[in-house]
Amino acid sequence: EADIYQTPRYLVIGTGKKITLECSQTMGHDKMYWYQQDPGMELHLIHYSYGVNSTEKGDLSSESTVSRIRTEHFPLTLESARPSHTSQYLCASRGTGRTYNEQFFGPGTRLTVL
């Protein structure tokens, strides 16, 4: 059973605000990912990390930033939210051993910027 958590689940916020989307996993996975998904569209990778102090940008350009100070924690920050940031943000971690090729997803954060 995968244990990966995201908070908040829903966020409505005004333009210009700084926000941080939280993601935590209790499985000790080194590799973690952030995806952005709009309705009816594919998931786009925006950030990933191979472990503590490792962060890389994904194939979809994003104004967000991430940090990885602890293995279990991979927060995503938007310094100044804009309506174009409205989307669903999904956090995932990659399994190990038998589940090495699988990514386990959190429930997502639905962000709306007014």
Place this chain on the structure above:
Amino acid sequence: DQQVKQNSPSLSVQEGRISILNCDYTNSMFDYFLWYKKYPAEGPTFLISISSIKDKNEDGRFTVFLNKSAKHLSLHIVPSQPGDSAVYFCAASEVLTNSGYALNFGKGTSLLVTP
């Protein structure tokens, strides 16, 4: 440029019948394929996968078929149940240049199983 394509945005099937969801890809370097199921307001959950060295993998009611020459895979659900109604995403794994890997997702197919 989208490398994983699910050309049917939606599919409706009667309960008890077979559901067939299709996926095409363009990158011959993909080495592993996965299907995820997603309910509204939830994250995707892993369903079944297949390595590129195989052509079939079965897990209960779910079977994935891979045709490498056609760059095509399909998910069969038999028999379909109303609880299977969800969006199904096809994903393909590729190795990144810095020795990591990434999943490329299709846009999903919304399956509706009617009683």
